[in-house]
Every structure is written in C-alpha cells, then in structure tokens.
Amino acid sequence: MKSYKLPILGIGLMLLIASCKKEDVRQTNATANASGASSKTQWSSISAWGNSTTENVSTYFSKLTDSSITGEVVNNGLVLVYKKTGSDIQLLPFQEKDGNTYWYYQVAKGSIRINSNNNDGQNLTASTFTYFVVTPQQLSNLEAKGKTKFDLLQLSLDDATSLLK
Numbered sequence: 339m340k341s342y343k344l345p346i347l348g349i350g351l352m353l354l355i356a357s358c359k360k361e362d363v364r365q366t367n368a369t370a371n372a373s374g375a376s377s378k379t380q381w382s383s384i385s386a387w388g389n390s391t392t393e394n395v396s397t398y399f400s401k402l403t404d405s406s407i408t409g410e411v412v413n414n415g416l417v418l419v420y421k422k423t424g425s426d427i428q429l430l431p432f433q434e435k436d437g438n439t440y441w442y443y444q445v446a447k448g449s450i451r452i453n454s455n456n457n458d459g460q461n462l463t464a465s466t467f468t469y470f471v472v473t474p475q476q477l478s479n480l481e482a483k484g485k486t487k488f489d490l491l492q493l494s495l496d497d498a499t500s501l502l503k
Contacts, residue, residue: 381422381466384452398454398462406471409447414474416487419443419450420495423465427495468495470502 384400391397407417419430421441430452431442439456450469454462472480472490480490485501493501 381468383463383466385463387454387462395455398456400452402450402452402467403448404450404471405448407445407448407450408473411471411473412445412447414477416472416477416490417443417445417450417469418472418490418493418498419452419467419469420498421452421465421467423461429491429493429495470498472502 382402384402387398387400389396389398411417421428421430421432428441431440433440434456439454442453442455444451444453452467477487477490480501481487490498490501
C-alpha cells in the first residue's frame with residue numbers, strides 16, 4: 339500500500355496545478371466581495387459520498403454544485419477549497435496526518451468534486467467545506483497586485499478571507 343501513496347499524491351497535486359480549479363461543495367451563501375471573488379460564507383457538510391476501489395485504494399467523492407463556476411472560471415480562473423474537521427482547517431489538496439488519506443478536488447462548469455483517497459471511508463461526514471471562486475478578471479487584478487496563482491494556492495483560510503473579501 340505504501341508504494342501507492344506518493345504516486346497518488348503526485349497525481350492529485352498535478353491535477354490541482356494543471357486545472358487550478360477544484361470544487362465539489364454546494365455553495366449556498368455566496369457573496370460578492372471587494373475583489374469581486376465569490377466566497378463561501380458558511381461551511382457546508384456533505385452527507386452523500388460515492389466510492390470506487392482500484393488496487394487497494396478506495397476513492398470517496400461527492401459533488402457540490404455552484405452556478406458561479408462558469409466555463410471561464412474553469413479554464414482561466416481559480417477555485418480554492420478548504421476542509422474543516424473539528425478546529426483543524428486545511429486547504430485542499432493535502433495529506434492527513436495519518437499518512438493514509440489524501441484530499442483533493444476537481445472543478446468543472448457548475449460543480450466542484452471533492453475526493454478522498456482512503457481505505458476506510460470513516461469520518462467523511464465529520465468534515466465540512468468552504469470555497470472561493472475567483473474569476474479570470476479577479477485573478478488578473480490580484481496578479482497585478484503581486485499575488486501569483488501559486489501564492490493563492492497556499493493561502494490559509496484567514497488570509498484568503500482577508501484578501502478575497
């Protein structure tokens with residue numbers, strides 16, 4: 339099993355960097371902020387998870403819908419997704435402290451798909467999610483202020499909230 343962890347993490351990271359847009363959380367309380375980015379103001383829980391298993395690795399997934407994720411956002415914008423369990427908040431993608439669970443997301447027009455690669459499927463419903471949708475125009479404005487996509491993909495939730503509000 340351990341031989342699969344690094345390749346799976348690598349693939350997840352490549353998907354994040356290549357698409358620069360990841361989401362699977364339903365946005366119910368989006369608001370326009372000063373930078374114009376659409377931000378989730380509340381945490382959403384996901385109760386329905388699907389799963390698929392291949393060669394000793396189970397992937398659990400759920401899809402969140404949001405009409406503010408347009409084709410333009412998918413192709414040239416950015417979506418940042420955060421996961422909260424208890425008081426622990428993580429920007430996706432990341433690997434859990436147990437070393438066996440990887441979280442990542444994928445963005446498509448109108449939706450975010452949140453994925454968790456683990457073998458037990460436990461604690462999926464204990465997590466809640468929030469996200470920010472940044473349009474290409476907003477991304478261009480942030481880049482003009484010196485914030486690169488790479489910088490944005492490393493923001494803590496507090497920093498993202500401050501910068502994107």
